[in-house]
Amino acid sequence: MLTRRAFLTATGVMALTPASRVSTARYDLVIKGGRVLDPGRQVDRVADVAIEGGRIRAIQPNIAIADAADVFDARDKIVTPGLIDLHVHVGAPDLTPAALLRDGVTSMVDGGSAGADNIDALVRVAQAAPNRVRIFLNVARTGVTGQGELLNIEAADVDAARRAMKQHRDWIAGVKVRLSENVAGDHDLEAVRRARQVAGPLPVMLHVGQTFSPLPKILALLKPGDIVTHIYSPPPHSLLDAAGHVLPEVRAARMRGVRFDVGNGRNGHITWPIVDAATRDGFWPDTISSDITGPGRTFRVFDLPTVVSKFLMLGMPLDQAIACVTNHAAANVSAFKGLGTLGPGRPADIAVFELREGDFEFVDNVDAKRTGHRKLVTSTVVMNGKKFVSERS
Numbered sequence: 017m018l019t020r021r022a023f024l025t026a027t028g029v030m031a032l033t034p035a036s037r038v039s040t041a042r043y044d045l046v047i048k049g050g051r052v053l054d055p056g057r058q059v060d061r062v063a064d065v066a067i068e069g070g071r072i073r074a075i076q077p078n079i080a081i082a083d084a085a086d087v088f089d090a091r092d093k094i095v096t097p098g099l100i101d102l103h104v105h106v107g108a109p110d111l112t113p114a115a116l117l118r119d120g121v122t123s124m125v126d127g128g129s130a131g132a133d134n135i136d137a138l139v140r141v142a143q144a145a146p147n148r149v150r151i152f153l154n155v156a157r158t159g160v161t162g163q164g165e166l167l168n169i170e171a172a173d174v175d176a177a178r179r180a181m182k183q184h185r186d187w188i189a190g191v192k193v194r195l196s197e198n199v200a201g202d203h204d205l206e207a208v209r210r211a212r213q214v215a216g217p218l219p220v221m222l223h224v225g226q227t228f229s230p231l232p233k234i235l236a237l238l239k240p241g242d243i244v245t246h247i248y249s250p251p252p253h254s255l256l257d258a259a260g261h262v263l264p265e266v267r268a269a270r271m272r273g274v275r276f277d278v279g280n281g282r283n284g285h286i287t288w289p290i291v292d293a294a295t296r297d298g299f300w301p302d303t304i305s306s307d308i309t310g311p312g313r314t315f316r317v318f319d320l321p322t323v324v325s326k327f328l329m330l331g332m333p334l335d336q337a338i339a340c341v342t343n344h345a346a347a348n349v350s351a352f353k354g355l356g357t358l359g360p361g362r363p364a365d366i367a368v369f370e371l372r373e374g375d376f377e378f379v380d381n382v383d384a385k386r387t388g389h390r391k392l393v394t395s396t397v398v399m400n401g402k403k404f405v406s407e408r409s
């Protein structure tokens with residue numbers, strides 16, 4: 017048998033392990049007997065996952081219990097990389113990153129809650145969070161407001177936003193701009209231009225749906241890596257043409273590297289008929305995000321696993337749906353590079369789910385009900401090797 021030192025040297029992870037750590041068991045935690053589903057590495061098989069020093073050390077069948085300080089029995093459960101939610105709102109006290117951790121969300125991006133005037137408080141929330149929080153800075157100085165933060169376009173102050181980005185470069189991962197007519201009036205295109213100016217090489221996330229300008233005019237201003245959220249918004253100016261087919265400009269934007277994200281939310285962002293028409297044309301999302309807020313916790317959104325379950329109901333294969341909240345999501349944010357998979361040596365961010373079978377009712381943004389037959393329910397979450405048990409199971 018290898019000594020711990022020889023094992024670590026053999027696996028090339030010696031430098032990552034504090035020398036002072038002493039443990040008789042080789043692993044801190046072994047998640048045993050689950051169906052390991054890691055789309056980024058094309059893994060879908062029953063195996064044990066061994067964790068040590070906050071990192072994944074091995075994924076293999078039959079790791080000895082004697083080698084583990086702690087064992088989690090994951091038989092009949094699904095073990096995935098920790099979920100990544102690209103669009104949440106954790107700036108208000110009614111929804112904390114810690115609450116989302118217990119849903120299985122180990123990494124997230126706040127989508128524009130704050131702008132240059134109030135970014136400091138949101139950065140403090142991110143710094144204090146037990147999970148990984150990054151921020152898309154709202155191009156409007158105020159961040160999201162109920163009145164519509166871009167009705168006066170001068171709120172999109174490029175210099176102020178650039179100063180905020182510079183000051184918080186470790187926390188700001190991109191720029192958010194909300195473009196619906198009730199937010200940005202008739203100057204949505206100018207708002208996109210300013211957001212692009214601020215973002216430079218970082219991504220811009222665009223909130224579309226019910227915009228003044230048609231979607232192709234907006235897409236024409238984007239660069240590869242930019243993210244369109246609320247892609248299944250109902251009209252005016254949805255992603256469909258008058259005949260109900262996906263616009264050629266939308267497909268062309270995807271071909272040149274623009275990403276398309278769900279952003280479930282509560283109002284105006286997703287209806288079943290739009291999803292049906294788009295997916296009949298083969299237009300599935302690149303990423304599935306919740307756009308969750310405090311009120312969304314109990315109304316139309318609930319949590320990211322519920323939003324993923326909606327896409328299972330809508331016909332997305334399980335591995336593809338999980339990819340949309342793991343490796344695909346990680347690819348959108350440079351700070352999440354290397355996350356969203358379970359490879360040995362990676363941070364031990366892991367979610368364990370039950371895939372319950374039965375009749376489950378899901379609603380869209382106009383409360384249209386549909387019944388699905390599978391639902392992901394979070395069982396346990398591991399963040400940097402530390403185990404949290406879900407409150408929602």
Ligand SMILES: [Zn+2]
Binds near residue numbers: 103104105127307
């Ligand atoms: Zn949002």
